Amino acid sequence: MSESLRNAIGVILEAGFQIESDAFKTLVELGREDSLRPLVDELLKVAGSVEPRPLFISSDLVLKAAEKLELAGNKPREVGTSLGAERRFAEEHDSRLEVVFDPTGKLGTMGVFDDFLRYFRSRFEKMSQLFRHRIDTRSSGTIADAMAAGANGRGRFVCMVVDKREKGNRIFLTVDDYDEEAMVLVNDSNPGLWQTARRVSRDQVLFLETRKSSGKLLVAENMVLPEIPDHRPGRASEEVYAVLLSDVHVGSKVFLEDTFRRALGWLRGEVGDPNQRDIADHVKYVLIGGDLVDGIGVYPRQEVDLKIADIYEQYRLAGKYVAEIPEHMEVVLIPGNHDAVRQALPQPAIPWDFAGPVYDARRVVKLGDPSEVRLDGVDFLLFHGTSLMDIISSVPGFDYRRPVEVMEYQLRARHLAPEYGKNTPIGPEVEDWLVVEHVPDVFISGHVHVPGSGVYRGTTIVNCGAWQGQTDYQKRMGLEPQPGLLPVINLQTLQVRMIDFRSE
Numbered sequence: 182m183s184e185s186l187r188n189a190i191g192v193i194l195e196a197g198f199q200i201e202s203d204a205f206k207t208l209v210e211l212g213r214e215d216s217l218r219p220l221v222d223e224l225l226k227v228a229g230s231v232e233p234r235p236l237f238i239s240s241d242l243v244l245k246a247a248e249k250l251e252l253a254g255n256k257p258r259e260v261g262t263s264l265g266a267e268r269r270f271a272e273e274h275d276s277r278l279e280v281v282f283d284p285t286g287k288l289g290t291m292g293v294f295d296d297f298l299r300y301f302r303s304r305f306e307k308m309s310q311l312f313r314h315r316i317d318t319r320s321s322g323t324i325a326d327a328m329a330a331g332a333n334g335r336g337r338f339v340c341m342v343v344d345k346r347e348k349g350n351r352i353f354l355t356v357d358d359y360d361e362e363a364m365v366l367v368n369d370s371n372p373g374l375w376q377t378a379r380r381v382s383r384d385q386v387l388f389l390e391t392r393k394s395s396g397k398l399l400v401a402e403n404m405v406l407p408e409i410p411d412h413r414p415g416r417a418s419e420e421v422y423a424v425l426l427s428d429v430h431v432g433s434k435v436f437l438e439d440t441f442r443r444a445l446g447w448l449r450g451e452v453g454d455p456n457q458r459d460i461a462d463h464v465k466y467v468l469i470g471g472d473l474v475d476g477i478g479v480y481p482r483q484e485v486d487l488k489i490a491d492i493y494e495q496y497r498l499a500g501k502y503v504a505e506i507p508e509h510m511e512v513v514l515i516p517g518n519h520d521a522v523r524q525a526l527p528q529p530a531i532p533w534d535f536a537g538p539v540y541d542a543r544r545v546v547k548l549g550d551p552s553e554v555r556l557d558g559v560d561f562l563l564f565h566g567t568s569l570m571d572i573i574s575s576v577p578g579f580d581y582r583r584p585v586e587v588m589e590y591q592l593r594a595r596h597l598a599p600e601y602g603k604n605t606p607i608g609p610e611v612e613d614w615l616v617v618e619h620v621p622d623v624f625i626s627g628h629v630h631v632p633g634s635g636v637y638r639g640t641t642i643v644n645c646g647a648w649q650g651q652t653d654y655q656k657r658m659g660l661e662p663q664p665g666l667l668p669v670i671n672l673q674t675l676q677v678r679m680i681d682f683r684s685e
Contacts, residue, residue: 187455189221193238196225199443199452200238207243216250223250236439236684237446269450269462272509274421276465278546281553281560284527284614288549292609300609301341301384304596305359307616308386309339311407311595318388318405324361327391327399334393335402342385352378354401356389365391367401377404380576380590382600407595412639414622417557417672422463424448425668427470427565427627427645430519431502432495434488435650436475440665443682444648445505447667457680460669466556467510470627470645471517471565473499473531473539479519486652492521492535500538503545513546513554514539517565517628525608526567526598526615527551551597553619557672562621566628566644568598568605573629575600581660584644585635588626592617592637623670630655630662634677641675643668 186209193200200208211220224246228238235242290296312318320337327336340356340363347353352367352375367378378401381387390403426444430436446452450461474495475487489495506512514531516522521535530547531539539545548554551564569587573579579587591597597615598605607615623641632646647664655662665683670676 185217189217191454192218192221193225194454196228198225198228198238199236199446201240201446201451204238204240204243205451207240207247211243211247220246220250223247236443237452269507269509271421271463271465274419274465276511277417277555277557278466278511278513279555280546280548281555281619283530283552284549285529285547287612287614288523288527288529288608288610290608290610296609296611299611300613301601302359303611304384304613304616305339305341305386307613307618308341308407308595311618312339312388312405315405315410321388324356324358324363327393328361328363328397330393332393332395336391336393336399337388338391339386339388342381342383342387345381345383347379350375354378354381356387363399364397365389365399365401366394367404371402374401374404377406380578382572382575382594384601385594385596385599406593409592409595409617409620409638409640412620414639414641414675415555415558415560416675417559419557420463420671420673421465421557422460422669422671423466423468423556423561424464425468425470425625425643425645425670426648427625428472428517428630428647428649429469429499429502430472430475430647430649431499432487432489432492433475433649433652434486435652436488437648437650437664440682440684441502441648444667444680445502447680447682448506448510452682453680460678460680464510464669467506467512468554468561468563468625469512469514470563470625471515471550472519472627472647473503473514473517473536474519474521475649476519476521480654483654486654496521496536497538499536500540500542503539504542506543508543511546512543513548513563515548515550515552515563515565517550518567523608525606527608527610528565551615553621559672559675560619560622562617562619562624564597564624564626566626568603569626569629571598571600571603571605575603581629582631583633584626584629584631585633585642588624588642588644589635589637592624592640592642623675630660630664632663632666632668632679634668634679636675641670641677643670643677 227246344355350369354365369375388405391399528550595617625643627645630647634643667680
């Protein structure tokens with residue numbers, strides 16, 4: 182692309198217009214070096230006179246401007262770098278997508294007492310195994326050993342928090358290791374330990390170092406969270422990108438259709454500045470992190486927020502949007518709490534009975550929530566994020582406007598929903614599939630409708646944002662979404678960029 186053509190496209194974008202691929206080709210054919218800028222100036226005049234003002238520059242508008250300048254009869258010139266003249270990079274790049282874990286087909290529980298017992302034993306055993314792999318917590322005893330020690334005797338053990346009470350400058354933890362139960366005191370004489378204990382929730386598994394008091398009380402001297410280790414993440418051998426989107430909410434009155442269509446147009450190479458189009462040419466994977474549709478009856482009085490009150494029609498329309506994603510891109514879809522699937526975590530893939538139009542629209546890798554995939558050697562943990570609001574509401578210092586901090590907390594706890602029995606329903610499965618057993622290179626989530634990114638101990642954290650404006654329900658809850666920002670990640674560098682598709 183010549184410098185003059187690049188500058189001309191920049192002028193169009195700065196004026197607040199996007200340009201369609203056919204319009205770009207026509208502009209290239211008609212605009213010579215000496216006439217390109219006059220053509221663009223005339224084009225902006227023509228587009229500005231149209232009512233209502235268009236969002237996209239079409240080929241017809243370019244031709245109208247050219248006719249006014251008497252350029253339409255000029256012989257088209259050959260431009261080897263015009264859009265679509267060559268195959269896009271990602272079309273030549275072979276897909277390297279592996280499904281590492283999918284809960285679909287592994288779920289099913291009666292919810293009887295024994296199911297809950299097996300579930301919590303599974304959590305405890307998985308977490309204990311994580312501690313056994315660490316040098317600093319490998320050698321440990323039991324609560325019984327700590328209780329049997331004499332006054333001021335030391336204990337080291339893995340335990341689950343059964344209850345937590347905070348009184349003034351003291352925190353009392355009731356802990357259990359399935360053989361013994363004890364009360365552990367944490368006071369503020371050690372500020373670091375105190376702050377860690379304040380953010381501990383019930384049902385969380387910890388490693389404690391304690392001192393025995395003269396009575397039956399244990400006094401905490403050190404507290405270790407399961408944590409993820411610092412690690413060197415996997416990287417792709419070539420510059421290939423993954424698009425991370427979530428919470429589209431097709432069917433909502435405030436679904437931002439025009440904004441979402443601009444994003445789809447960008448994927449097709451029709452929208453964006455030259456640098457953004459170059460990124461689009463390298464996109465191989467599109468990960469959809471749940472809430473593709475708005476659903477039915479998800480929250481009180483949702484019907485007043487719906488434009489489409491038929492769940493089947495919502496998925497039919499969603500299928501049309503998914504069909505616009507270029508065929509050479511791999512699409513991965515997991516469910517969210519608004520999708521037509523069981524609400525309890527983990528969730529299986531959205532069934533064909535509802536999402537058939539989406540699966541028929543193009544090839545879709547349908548997975549449950551949470552799932553793990555490997556893209557060009559980079560390990561992704563995909564989670565919709567339903568439990569994020571539970572953590573925000575119960576752990577001091579967190580805010581939905583800073584979702585990356587909450588997701589870091591999940592990695593430190595090595596669990597996606599540490600506290601059982603909050604607003605997020607969790608199925609008491611044979612295994613606790615919400616334990617973060619494998620350290621991800623990239624951890625993505627959604628649900629809170631606020632995008633963000635960061636890095637913690639080598640893991641890139643991304644919250645995908647949303648494509649839905651503020652609903653009446655969100656207004657009542659005091660939630661202010663930030664829709665229209667699309668995270669894309671370079672799998673070679675793991676750099677995250679936010680592309681802004683909001684209207685000017």
